[in-house]
Amino acid sequence: MAAAGDGVTDVDDQVNDALKALANPIRRQMLGWLRDPRANFPTGQGAADLDEYGVCVSQLQEKAGLAQSTVSSYMASLERADLVIGARVGKWTHYRRNEERIARLIEVLDRTL
Template sequence: MIIVLKALSNEKRLKILQWLKEPKKNFASSHCDVAKDGVCVGLIEEKIGLSQSTVSQYLMLLQQAGLITTERRGQWTYCKRNEKAIKELVKNLENI
């Protein structure tokens, strides 16, 4: 619970999570379908204006918190929201 709240309590990470809610609206990829495949790290990096290493670490944090899933495919790592876990979190927060 704390680890999830910690992951969320950062503006940039929260923004990433929110962007991933509407991949098509927020990202454009030439090599994949962001809605189906997920959004690769480079696109997020480009949009958020943080260094590549920072984005990579932030995504790791979000993943450890269970808020996103990542999947390596070829040279890319695709990120998606973990809607199930997010719903679970909100449900838990209801009796905080």
């Protein structure tokens, strides 16, 4: 059994956090939309550049048809799992995928499943 702090437990915790965040189908769908924000969201609608900052919560809210509080909660869950990166632009919060973290998660799952 792995001892705490040996790296294995840390990786297991990170994978578990990511899988918990991905257990919700709408959160998975939102992460999928963020894969290609220009194809999934109108340009010029957010407060900042899609490529640099990502998609505004209001854009996600509109596309998902959910309350702002629900979308914010979903995105916070994905951010805690390090699957997205949040950025404040003025009073708006924007999210983009953390491609490095997603790639690492896929590698770990490929090796362990």
